[in-house]
Amino acid sequence: MTDMAHIGAAPPLPKASSHKTYLPGESGIWVFVSGELLVFSMFFILIAQGQAEQGAIFDQSRAKLDLGLCVINTLLLLTGSWFVAIAVERCREFMRDSGPDKRPAQNSATRYFTLALLCALGFVSIKMVEWGHKLHAGITTGTNDFFMYYFMFTGIHLFHVLMGVGVLLFLRAASRRPEITPRTMRIIEAGATYWHLVDLLWVALFALLYLI
Amino acid sequence: MQSGDKDELFARSMRFCAWCGVAAIIFFVIGGVWLGGMIPPLLGPDDPPAEFVRKVSEHLLAIRIGSVFLMLSFALFGPFGAGIAAQTRRKERNPVFSYVQLMFTASGTVVALLVAFCWALMVFRPDVYQPTIVQFLADFAYFLAVFSVPVFGGWCVVIALPILMAKPGEEPFPRWIGYANLWAAALFTPGQMVLFFKHGPFSWNGLIALWLPFAAFFLWILLMSYAMFEAAKADD
Numbered sequence: 001m002t003d004m005a006h007i008g009a010a011p012p013l014p015k016a017s018s019h020k021t022y023l024p025g026e027s028g029i030w031v032f033v034s035g036e037l038l039v040f041s042m043f044f045i046l047i048a049q050g051q052a053e054q055g056a057i058f059d060q061s062r063a064k065l066d067l068g069l070c071v072i073n074t075l076l077l078l079t080g081s082w083f084v085a086i087a088v089e090r091c092r093e094f095m096r097d098s099g100p101d102k103r104p105a106q107n108s109a110t111r112y113f114t115l116a117l118l119c120a121l122g123f124v125s126i127k128m129v130e131w132g133h134k135l136h137a138g139i140t141t142g143t144n145d146f147f148m149y150y151f152m153f154t155g156i157h158l159f160h161v162l163m164g165v166g167v168l169l170f171l172r173a174a175s176r177r178p179e180i181t182p183r184t185m186r187i188i189e190a191g192a193t194y195w196h197l198v199d200l201l202w203v204a205l206f207a208l209l210y211l212i
Numbered sequence: 213m214q215s216g217d218k219d220e221l222f223a224r225s226m227r228f229c230a231w232c233g234v235a236a237i238i239f240f241v242i243g244g245v246w247l248g249g250m251i252p253p254l255l256g257p258d259d260p261p262a263e264f265v266r267k268v269s270e271h272l273l274a275i276r277i278g279s280v281f282l283m284l285s286f287a288l289f290g291p292f293g294a295g296i297a298a299q300t301r302r303k304e305r306n307p308v309f310s311y312v313q314l315m316f317t318a319s320g321t322v323v324a325l326l327v328a329f330c331w332a333l334m335v336f337r338p339d340v341y342q343p344t345i346v347q348f349l350a351d352f353a354y355f356l357a358v359f360s361v362p363v364f365g366g367w368c369v370v371i372a373l374p375i376l377m378a379k380p381g382e383e384p385f386p387r388w389i390g391y392a393n394l395w396a397a398a399l400f401t402p403g404q405m406v407l408f409f410k411h412g413p414f415s416w417n418g419l420i421a422l423w424l425p426f427a428a429f430f431l432w433i434l435l436m437s438y439a440m441f442e443a444a445k446a447d448d
Binding site for chain 2: 027028029031036039042043046141145148152156159183
């Protein structure tokens, strides 16, 4: 009887992580994240240096940026990050108990990853429109240093977003597996961490390029 | 690895490959940094051709000796890359990624060797060459070094993949090494911008297109050499 009860019970969770600080994903992804933060800090310093040396040109050029589109884009990324966070939470629920009654949690996780993907694609499309306007107005990387930084750094960031779309597609597929193992969960967390990084870098870039 | 499985010869050859990585860095520092004027860059992409001739003529002997060291440095990429592939090969049942690594190692080595060729030819007879040819050789050397993103970035990615895709406990190198490889690949990418700029941080003497990929590349060699030294310990 006790055996039966034991079999029926949910498998015990690993206890190791409960009494030390829990690191989402795995330590390796944080090597990548710190590396990226380091490099983007260098970009931020370059922009700040340009601002200090060519303040007038930077201010005039900044006035030509489309703040409205950029605010929408920032909201899209922040909302996308929120969706990813919810999806990860749902995946965790499903991992703790993958019984049939937890299917709704899994389906909802997949849905939230889809929503995050739509946010990401929205960001990419708006960025294309924004760049299109600039190029149409004859503004290119060669116009001045501000627009060189503007195109290059938002371009490098856009490249990260596109990689992120691939990551989100992968996470969405992972969330649909019949069972989410702790290992899958760590991969999902690592991918989500990357997406939050993309969001964080954008917020800093947004402030430095559009707002100062 | 079980105790009966230890391969002392492997440990020794692994250390040989790791030392090749370390030596490549030392030779590069002598040839490219100290003598050759490659980094920090002696030349600039917006200098007029005559300025190229003037500058290299001033440092003729140093750059010549530097080029010899550059050649030595870059030739060592071969054993360095082969060592990494040999270690990932051990954990792959069908060594596809290890083979792809060898392709990248070979092509990366050739691309790097050509950097040294260009650097040497630039100082062979700059007084006889048209100044634009001297300029072209410098351009070509930097393009080979930093415009070659898919070769060196691809190399890092195919090192990362067999690590990150391995079953738990069967990784050829620690997982963070896999992520560090992806990061290195990301750092090489701005090198591709040199085609579009002739001054500023994205040109071939700039902070982002030259310094960043170069620093990342040599840090990466150091990191992978360390990883190989660690991997060799398992076979002692």
